[in-house]
Amino acid sequence: MTATPTGALTGKVALVAGATRGAGRQIAVQLGAAGATVYATGRTTREHRSELDRPETIEETAELVTAAGGTGIAVRVDHLVPDQVRALVERIDREQGRLDVLVNDVWGADPLITWHKPVWEQPLEAGFRTLRLAVDTHIITSHFALPLLIRRPGGLLVEIGDGTTAYNDRNYRLSVFYDLAKVSVNRLAFSQARELAPHGATAVALTPGWLRSEAMLEHFGVTEENWRDGTVKDLHFAISETPAFVGRAVAALAADPDRARWNGRSVSSGELAQVYGFTDLDGSRPDAFRYLAEVADAGKPADVTGYR
Numbered sequence: 191m192t193a194t195p196t197g198a199l200t201g202k203v204a205l206v207a208g209a210t211r212g213a214g215r216q217i218a219v220q221l222g223a224a225g226a227t228v229y230a231t232g233r234t235t236r237e238h239r240s241e242l243d244r245p246e247t248i249e250e251t252a253e254l255v256t257a258a259g260g261t262g263i264a265v266r267v268d269h270l271v272p273d274q275v276r277a278l279v280e281r282i283d284r285e286q287g288r289l290d291v292l293v294n295d296v297w298g299a300d301p302l303i304t305w306h307k308p309v310w311e312q313p314l315e316a317g318f319r320t321l322r323l324a325v326d327t328h329i330i331t332s333h334f335a336l337p338l339l340i341r342r343p344g345g346l347l348v349e350i351g352d353g354t355t356a357y358n359d360r361n362y363r364l365s366v367f368y369d370l371a372k373v374s375v376n377r378l379a380f381s382q383a384r385e386l387a388p389h390g391a392t393a394v395a396l397t398p399g400w401l402r403s404e405a406m407l408e409h410f411g412v413t414e415e416n417w418r419d420g421t422v423k424d425l426h427f428a429i430s431e432t433p434a435f436v437g438r439a440v441a442a443l444a445a446d447p448d449r450a451r452w453n454g455r456s457v458s459s460g461e462l463a464q465v466y467g468f469t470d471l472d473g474s475r476p477d478a479f480r481y482l483a484e485v486a487d488a489g490k491p492a493d494v495t496g497y498r
Contacts, residue, residue, distance in 0.1 A: 191473070199290075199291075201225075203291070204226045205282060206295060207231050207328075208231065208232060211405075212433055217441075220441040222255030222258040224445060226291070229282055232248040289338040299371070303368050305368075325371060325375065325378070344447075344449075345390070347379070347391065347394070348395075349382075353397055354376070379456065380393075386453075387453055393454065394453070394455055395455070397458050399435070402414065417430070426481075430478070431470050435459045441468075443462070480497065
């Protein structure tokens with residue numbers, strides 16, 4: 191169940207920056223399912239692939255948004271290029287005259303990460319590129335989009351990362367650059383919350399749990415239909431969730447008239463599911479980061495009883 195009524199976001203306009211695949215795609219789709227008009231941006235189109243060289247496209251995302259009940263609009267944007275982001279926001283203003291939800295989900299740095307190596311053994315160029323993709327893109331997008339968002343009270347900014355502040359503060363994320371990137375995204379939401387509050391807008395840092403993205407399914411050699419077979423490789427994979435789960439979390443936040451209570455907070459999809467009552471596609475409510483802290487990181491045997 192989605193817990194966000196159909197049509198709850200009719201008339202609202204959202205920008206999901208980094209909506210080509212994974213969390214971003216389903217955030218766009220779930221906002222559309224609630225009736226929103228969604229601008230879905232990314233670098234991969236049917237005519238042009240990014241350096242990730244993956245098949246998913248922003249046109250497909252926009253089509254899924256429309257099929258779900260919203261209006262999907264695909265726009266090719268490199269969020270590291272200020273002029274492209276400026277032009278995007280000017281287009282949204284020209285076509286819609288408003289922006290109600292901004293989701294900063296740009297990432298795309300997975301192939302650049304060197305895991306389990308100290309900083310002196312890390313390639314600097316790839317590391318700094320990781321930080322640019324993970325942090326600079328979000329700042330550039332906020333710089334241009336937030337003036338439109340605050341034009342009307344009640345706007346929502348969601349910074350998508352990996353790990354809540356509480357989890358990241360006590361865990362090393364296996365690479366100094368990845369660690370810094372994910373801590374920084376949470377801090378961005380905290381900082382922007384202070385800047386947005388006087389304008390009646392809200393900023394939230396939101397993390398999915400163990401996300402069954404397209405790339406993660408490929409890594410485990412499974413599909414969404416037989417994903418549980420991935421537990422052969424890692425028993426803790428049983429706590430994983432579909433990208434729709436975090437998408438429903440964003441839709442619930444966007445439809446909540448009391449969303450300001452979350453301003454500056456760092457939360458997970460599992461936490462919000464307990465508050466708003468939405469479920470993953472299979473009807474469960476996986477609470478991945480509580481599970482990781484209390485079971486996986488504690489060295490206990492894999493057992494998701496009570497966690498999904």
